[in-house]
Amino acid sequence: MNDDLRIQGAVFRGRPVRFQVDDQWIQSYEGETVAAALWACGIRHLRSSPVMAAPRGMFCYMGLCQECVVLIDGKRETSCSFPVSDGLRVSLLKTP
């Protein structure tokens, strides 16, 4: 899924911002969370599980499950509660 999942026409979003995920630049809007911005452009596989190294991504969207944890500017953060801003550097936690 590569198209933009943002719902059009219902609201005015915040100022456009750009942030980096691994080596890709992502277009986003102020007020969005990192998890929602990634979801909207089809980046849903955020990390690998600890034992089976199985693909995982955002699940509860309320800060509880920790499945959306990524590195943001070098720190482990739950991306579902982390707001986007210009120039953030996000690294996914996928084991190859």
Place this chain on the structure above:
Amino acid sequence: MTGYDVIVIGAGPAGMAAATRAAELGAHTALIEQGPEPGGQVYRPLPSQFSAGGDAHPGDELREQLRSSTATVLAKHAVWNLADGYHVDVIGPQGTKRLQARTLILATGTYERFVPVQGWTLPGVIGLGAATVLIKSQQVLPGRNVVVAGAGPLLLLVAAMILEAGGRVAAFVDLNGVTDWTARLPTMLSRPDLIWQGSRWWSRLLRAGTPVFRRHVITCIEGENDVAGVQLARVDRNWRATHREARTIAADTVCMGNGLCPSTDMTRLLKLGHRFAPELGGWVPEVDENFRSEREGLYVVGDGAGVRGAAAAPLSGEIAALSAAHALERIDRDQLERARTPLVQDFRRASRFGLTMSGLTTVRAGLISDISSDTVVCRCEDITRGQIDDAVAAGCRDINQVKAATRCGMGPCQGKMCGDAATSILASQVGSHEQVGQLTARPPFRPVDTKALTGSFDYDDIVMAEHAPT
């Protein structure tokens, strides 16, 4: 350390109403919320950088009343520990701080119950609650072609929201049948407004030609690194899968959920008595008709005291605030009773409806016995049902023994995603939920950066949301 008469934890409808009322009655009150703004799950506001062009948002009225009260609102602050006295440890943007209050009102709401199924750990599978927040607050569609599955009112809400926002619902998969819904009609008639809303959502599904599967369950979510499709089966009255559907339904996203569980980590830590009440969502703390616990000055309100829904939540908050104000000698017994009586009547009416709805989600035995042994139950530690069964075979009889033996519930979610399922698997073999108990709660309630805990911060540094001049 800053002291208050009343500290309310959680700014959903229950906590907002409790804090507003307590402050109005003259109590020095603080309301603590981990989210960026008051609202809670049902009234989650748009981000402040978004604008909706005029329309009033549900929940605005409660927020407005709170704003014009004298209650101090500490948003973006999570409570990570509680101790007697009552000491409340919070962590916010500026670090940690300890607050103190004579009265503590817990209003931390619920989290979703998930019954694990093959493939539910794939990226692209999210909770029904997650879907509501993604759509309502972030204005992002869960997917283009979405399977909505599970039980309860959120199922219909999510399906209707997806269609409204321009998505397609690939399948509407409801564990309940038509008769499960119609059996509840008499109680539902007490809220014609909600019946009207429900039937509008329902006709939205019909108009869109959504494939509806009643008395069905997902048996497997397929996909490599993302969702590709689902397999379904018909269930019997006990929710055990009987006839498998022959074809796989293609989908890019799955939204699933089996109702809500009261969030009891704080009441467990404070060692309150709990009882297992499936109709209220599971284990609930024991409280009296004023939502007062056996501990002096400790109240539990809203869905955290039992899932009764968004209409009942603020009423329970107000009743607790009145009782607390009386105990703090801000009002006399007459004033208490006069204000309380109409609230109690409204609360009873609202809870009847809420309980009827949450009854649709009470998990039936077949759903638990059908979880296959290679299905991951604990997402944090990759523990399967087979490993839990092995622990039971080795003699584990208490959920904390299973936790020690398997690590199920030991990961960073602290059992919030798997605790209910693991406990139900164990209870189905040992006999009852009462026999297997609950996971022991340990602080921190939220993952806390240890660097923040060792820093030193001044109370004056904490950013506080301002309230309107009065």
